[in-house]
Amino acid sequence: MSELRFEGVSVRYGSRRRGTTAVDGVDLTVPDGAIVGLVGESGSGKSTLARAAVGLAPVAAGRILVDGAPVRRPGPVQMVFQDPYSALDPRMTIGASIAEAMPRGRTDRHAEVARLLTQVGLAADRAGMRPAQLSGGQRQRVALARALAARPEVIIADEITSALDVSVQGTVLNLVRDLRQRTGLSMLFISHDLAVVRYVSDFIAVMYLGRIVESGPAEDVLADPQHPYTRELLAAAAAAEVSEPDAVADAEPADPHHPPAGCRFHPRCPVGPLVVPGRDVCRDTEPTPAGHRHAAACHFAATTTLVRSDS
Structure with missing residues (x-):
């Protein structure tokens, strides 16, 4: 497999005056043979970035590269979609x-189909069945086999467990880990669920309102989150595990048509200018990801701890 790299990628929909920039200047690398987990709330731009990589969303700026060469056709990058029932x-x-x-x-299609089905944990005789005869988890395995059939250099998995029962999700995640170990595939694994991302990823990138706000080795981001x-997100995931679901911050995300100036998270930030006096820089100046233990676009990432305003 190969390296997938996004360099300053932006995706915009609509007109210049009334459009929306769904992805805004994203830099992200999926190293050769690694799984990068991309996590964020709905509407953060995760799926739009994925669709841009396979030519399904317009790239307004920047470049998408595989091993340093521009992706000019869908072949090198294959996508596994969220819903196995419609895919x-x-x-x-x-x-x-x-x-x-x-x-x-290819002249050995029958044999190759049998091999791919076996590779994703399905019997070769399933080849004669139709999707309606399979369960959701089995269909998602078929979707993975179909992606592998194109001999891609990188696979993008977009929320591939979110439409499945919890009892089936673990089986598919184990398959992803097994495929990486046996084939060395490079994968961008997209999810809103940090627990899922934690299980399969070597690196983690966190996306908010079209931008990457934190990224680094999975163990570093999870053990010492800077943003x-x-x-x-980690606090909400932990609360959900003990049946106490909690929203991220107290406010809704900003309107993506009119993102806030400065740090886009500052209107919801529990350690931002609405909570801590003297942090007006968050309102006015966009933070850069450099200068911290790992990349984190926060002016105070290395100096603050998470303190909720209601504590």
Whole structure:
């Protein structure tokens, strides 16, 4: 597999006056053979970034590279979508769906379909079935096999467990880890669930309102989060594990059509200018990710601890 790199990538929808910049100047690298977990709330731009990588969203600025070369066709990067029920053509057999994704000129399609099904933990005789005959978890395995059939250099998995029952999610996550160990695949694994990302990722990037606000080795980001938004996500995940779900901060995210000046998280930040006096720089100046233990776009990342305003 290979390295996937986003350099200053922006994706914009609509007109210049009334449009929305869904992804704004993102720099992100998926190293060769690694799994990078991309996490953030709904609307943060995660899926838009993924769709840009496979040519399904317009890139307004920046470059998307595989091993240093621009991605000019969908082949090098394959995507596994969130919903396994709609990702497969219900009129086609499983085998036909997988074979359709193979490069042209292959003569051993039947054998290759059998190999790919076995690789994702399904019996080869499932090739003659249709999607309606399979469970959700089995369909997602087929979707992975279809992505692998194209011989990609990088795979993007976009919320591939969110539509599955909790009892099935673990099986699919184990498959992802197993595939990485056996094939050395490079993967951008997108989720809103930090617990899921923690289980499969070597590196973690946190996205908020179209920008990466924190990134680094998974163990560093999870053990010592530098950005208040990451800390809030971890606190919400921990509360959910003990059946005490908690929202991230007290306010709703800002309107993506009109993001705040300065730090985009400052209107919700528990250690920002609405809570701690003297931090007007957060309102006026956009933070840079450099200067901390790992990349974190926060003016006070290295000096503050998470303190809720209601504590």
